[in-house]
Amino acid sequence: MPLYLTDDQAMLRDTARSFMAGEGAIASQYRKFRDMNCKDGFGHALWRHFGEMGFTGILVDEADGGLGLGHVEAGIVLEEIGRNLTPSPFLITAVTVVEALRGTPLRERWLPGILAGETVGALAVDEGARHRPEAIAMQAERSGNGFALSGRKQFVVQGASADFFVVAAQAAEGLTLFAVEKGANGLDVEGVRLADASIGARLEFERVEVDADAVIGEVGQGEAILSRVLNAGRAGAASEMVGVASGAMDMTVDYLRQRKQFGKLIGEFQTLQHRAAHLYAELEIARAAALKAQQLLDEGGSEAEAMVSVANAKAGRVSTLAVQEGVQMHGGIGMTDEHDIGLYMKRDRVLNALFGDAYYHADRLARLKGY
Amino acid sequence: MTDLETFRTETRAWLETNCPAEMRAPVRGESDMCWGGRNPAFQSEAQKLWMERMAERGWTVPDWPRDYGGGGLSAAETKILRQEMARIGARNPLMSFGISMLGPALLKYGSEEQKKRFLPEIARGEIRWCQGYSEPNAGSDLASLQTKCEDKGDHWLVNGQKVWTSYADKADWIFCLVRTDSQAPKHQGISFLLFDMASPGVSTRPILLISGYSPFCETFFDDVKVPKDQLVGEVNKGWDVAKYLLGHEREMISGMGLGGNGESLGAALAERLSDDPLLRAEVARFDVDAMAFRAMSERFIDQLKAGQAHPAQPSMMKYAGTELNKARHELVMAAGGADALEWESERSKGGKAAREWLRTKANSIEGGTSEIQLGIIAKHILRLPGT
Ligand SMILES: Cc1cc2nc3c(=O)[nH]c(=O)nc-3n(C[C@H](O)[C@H](O)[C@H](O)COP(=O)(O)OP(=O)(O)OC[C@H]3O[C@@H](n4cnc5c(N)ncnc54)[C@H](O)[C@@H]3O)c2cc1C
Numbered sequence: 187m188p189l190y191l192t193d194d195q196a197m198l199r200d201t202a203r204s205f206m207a208g209e210g211a212i213a214s215q216y217r218k219f220r221d222m223n224c225k226d227g228f229g230h231a232l233w234r235h236f237g238e239m240g241f242t243g244i245l246v247d248e249a250d251g252g253l254g255l256g257h258v259e260a261g262i263v264l265e266e267i268g269r270n271l272t273p274s275p276f277l278i279t280a281v282t283v284v285e286a287l288r289g290t291p292l293r294e295r296w297l298p299g300i301l302a303g304e305t306v307g308a309l310a311v312d313e314g315a316r317h318r319p320e321a322i323a324m325q326a327e328r329s330g331n332g333f334a335l336s337g338r339k340q341f342v343v344q345g346a347s348a349d350f351f352v353v354a355a356q357a358a359e360g361l362t363l364f365a366v367e368k369g370a371n372g373l374d375v376e377g378v379r380l381a382d383a384s385i386g387a388r389l390e391f392e393r394v395e396v397d398a399d400a401v402i403g404e405v406g407q408g409e410a411i412l413s414r415v416l417n418a419g420r421a422g423a424a425s426e427m428v429g430v431a432s433g434a435m436d437m438t439v440d441y442l443r444q445r446k447q448f449g450k451l452i453g454e455f456q457t458l459q460h461r462a463a464h465l466y467a468e469l470e471i472a473r474a475a476a477l478k479a480q481q482l483l484d485e486g487g488s489e490a491e492a493m494v495s496v497a498n499a500k501a502g503r504v505s506t507l508a509v510q511e512g513v514q515m516h517g518g519i520g521m522t523d524e525h526d527i528g529l530y531m532k533r534d535r536v537l538n539a540l541f542g543d544a545y546y547h548a549d550r551l552a553r554l555k556g557y
Numbered sequence: 558m559t560d561l562e563t564f565r566t567e568t569r570a571w572l573e574t575n576c577p578a579e580m581r582a583p584v585r586g587e588s589d590m591c592w593g594g595r596n597p598a599f600q601s602e603a604q605k606l607w608m609e610r611m612a613e614r615g616w617t618v619p620d621w622p623r624d625y626g627g628g629g630l631s632a633a634e635t636k637i638l639r640q641e642m643a644r645i646g647a648r649n650p651l652m653s654f655g656i657s658m659l660g661p662a663l664l665k666y667g668s669e670e671q672k673k674r675f676l677p678e679i680a681r682g683e684i685r686w687c688q689g690y691s692e693p694n695a696g697s698d699l700a701s702l703q704t705k706c707e708d709k710g711d712h713w714l715v716n717g718q719k720v721w722t723s724y725a726d727k728a729d730w731i732f733c734l735v736r737t738d739s740q741a742p743k744h745q746g747i748s749f750l751l752f753d754m755a756s757p758g759v760s761t762r763p764i765l766l767i768s769g770y771s772p773f774c775e776t777f778f779d780d781v782k783v784p785k786d787q788l789v790g791e792v793n794k795g796w797d798v799a800k801y802l803l804g805h806e807r808e809m810i811s812g813m814g815l816g817g818n819g820e821s822l823g824a825a826l827a828e829r830l831s832d833d834p835l836l837r838a839e840v841a842r843f844d845v846d847a848m849a850f851r852a853m854s855e856r857f858i859d860q861l862k863a864g865q866a867h868p869a870q871p872s873m874m875k876y877a878g879t880e881l882n883k884a885r886h887e888l889v890m891a892a893g894g895a896d897a898l899e900w901e902s903e904r905s906k907g908g909k910a911a912r913e914w915l916r917t918k919a920n921s922i923e924g925g926t927s928e929i930q931l932g933i934i935a936k937h938i939l940r941l942p943g944t
Pocket of ligand 1: 687690696697720721722773919922923924925927928
């Protein structure tokens with residue numbers, strides 16, 4: 187597989203690019219829902235539109251009514267989402283939750299709504315402030331014909347608007363994933379606004395009873411599914427961060443071409459030129475890493491695990507560099523709420539924390555490589 | 558099986574049989590490479606055998622046309638050959654400025670006669686080339702070069718001085734930038750000339766590097782006569798050839814960023830990292846960068862072969878690759894501690910670590926400095942205003 191987009195993929199990119207720049211633009215989505223203090227943090231009309239465009243079905247098998255495409259294609263859409271800061275449940279619902287449901291009977295229950303852009307699913311994995319899926323403590327006790335779940339989760343993105351949750355918990359047999367409907371008895375959902383205006387919920391489970399058929403896959407076999415889900419999310423987040431970085435860089439380079447000081451365009455100053463050029467090189471490297479990780483995931487390549495961590499860590503660092511240079515090179519205007527560059531900075535911070543930050547993934551790579 | 562799968566199977570089998578065991582290990586520095594030439598200095602019988610076997614198939618230059626000594630492989634086949642070589646750790650059979658720099662320029666700008674005359678020799682490793690670009694007053698500002706070349710009717714007459722000419726004292730021929738018009742604007746009076754280093758009037762003087770080696774020279778031309786048919790492209794249009802060649806030089810140098818054989822640096826240094834969490838963290842961060850860069854490299858080559866690469870992309874690769882390679886050797890030195898500082902002992906293989914570390918500092922200078930590459934990216938890719 188050559189490491190560039192095929193003609194079909196380039197077509198998808200062009201479609202996604204004009205869609206996000208139009209329907210998903212910052213003013214009409216990000217700012218609008220932030221300024222109205224929307225409890226969901228995104229617009230449901232746009233999510234339905236994602237469904238009409240077929241984006242929601244990218245990772246859904248054709249037999250289930252989806253497009254049956256891969257992580258590369260999901261990444262293409264995510265890069266455009268990132269570039270326009272488009273708030274949507276795409277990454278969590280259409281990528282990670284769909285990955286969790288793949289091949290399970292539960293997909294009949296949830297996929298039609300997801301495909302239509304009606305249903306939102308959320309991922310309830312992390313329990314502390316930092317991404318530590320190795321340390322899941324939530325308990326799943328046998329109870330009746332099913333289980334009772336007790337414990338807490340946080341950083342459940344779109345949790346406040348979710349119709350159901352993919353929950354990771356410890357059963358006697360080992361880690362197990364459950365699909366838990368909103369409104370379940372004993373489940374308390376508290377939405378909290380994050381720095382980027384998205385909503386990350388805290389969940390409290392107090393002996394929440396679920397039937398045996400709420401189990402995703404087999405009891406005690408959750409680790410393999412969770413790993414698939416997280417790899418999908420990590421690679422996807424890498425692409426979204428590449429998009430955030432690209433959007434921020436384009437905005438900055440444009441500014442360098444317009445802003446005059448000392449009687450010349452600031453883009454003529456070599457210090458700024460060299461920093462912009464360095465950023466460009468880093469961004470191209472991150473983009474290649476994300477594409478490579480997604481190709482390996484799609485092919486089932488043995489290096490996929492490591493490459494996903496490389497992609498996430500690299501994209502995370504580059505995205506942070508891009509937004510920091512972006513705000514700095516904009517000078518005072520970059521610090522104003524009125525200007526969009528600061529929004530990129532906020533989004534970068536949240537995305538960086540979402541599936542493990544650059545520290546987590548560098549450490550993970552080191553462990554995978556045996557040091 | 559598809560044609561490509563068949564090709565892979567056959568290539569794998571051929572390499573298994575023909576690549577000597579000794580050649581399935583990374584080269585240990587520049588002196589361990591096979592450079593070919595009129596008086597080739599092979600380090601071992603295996604090295605000679607490996608070069609000859611590969612040259613016989615045209616696989617020293619797999620994607621050049623067969624007529625010019627190449628393997629005639631497609632981009633996809635070439636990639637498979639490289640992957641299969643990497644799989645068994647097979648080293649490059651021939652290191653050559655002829656292959657990585659002059660060849661591509663001749664393929665594009667050379668006359669049919671020049672291609673037939675020079676390319677097969679390059680492919681077989683029979684002629685060793687050096688690059689006569691830099692002069693004492695023309696480094697980054699290469700186009701201000703002054704080496705004078707006069708048209709004497711039946712020959713060219715060359716006078717002047719070059720500097721930093723890598724392996725000038727070991728090379729058989731030189732590809733050289735000369736000034737054929739001193740009145741024209743500086744980029745428009747330059748020509749691209751090839752000549753034999755054994756020509757009367759050519760002399761070289763080695764320069765010692767901080768690594769303790771002297772792989773490059775000052776090169777002097779004193780009334781050197783050059784046959785008329787050894788000028789490549791048009792008179793006074795040599796800058797186009799020079800720039801095209803520089804793109805390939807940058808590509809070659811950027812490959813250094815890939816270091817070693819693909820093993821992670823952390824895995825190689827594992828033993829020395831266990832009691833130093835900060836160093837381990839730095840190495841892990843380096844491995845992220847290196848693996849991401851490797852993906853970029855693969856993507857760059859794929860794009861190049863498909864005609865999708867931006868002409869200034871080699872600058873980006875060169876910049877990123879060489880800065881990465883320098884970082885790698887800083888970490889190797891840090892992890893090595895006192896062992897890595899030994900300069901002459903047998904245990905340190907003659908100070909290999911320290912000397913290589915010092916050598917890598919040239920990566921961001923040779924072939925155009927990092928600052929120059931950043932300037933090219935800013936101007937030609939980001940289209941920032943010039944001064
Ligand atoms: C190991 C090695 C091998 C080499 N091999 C060869 C060879 O085989 N053939 C050959 O012809 N040459 C060779 N070179 C020469 C090499 O190409 C030059 O050294 C290089 O182009 C830099 O030129 P300079 O040394 O004159 O430095 P200068 O051009 O004097 O640069 C000095 C400093 O100023 C900076 N600078 C210069 N101009 C600018 C600018 N516009 N903006 C910002 N910063 C600037 C540079 O980046 C550098 O940091 C080799 C060099 C080395 C180190």
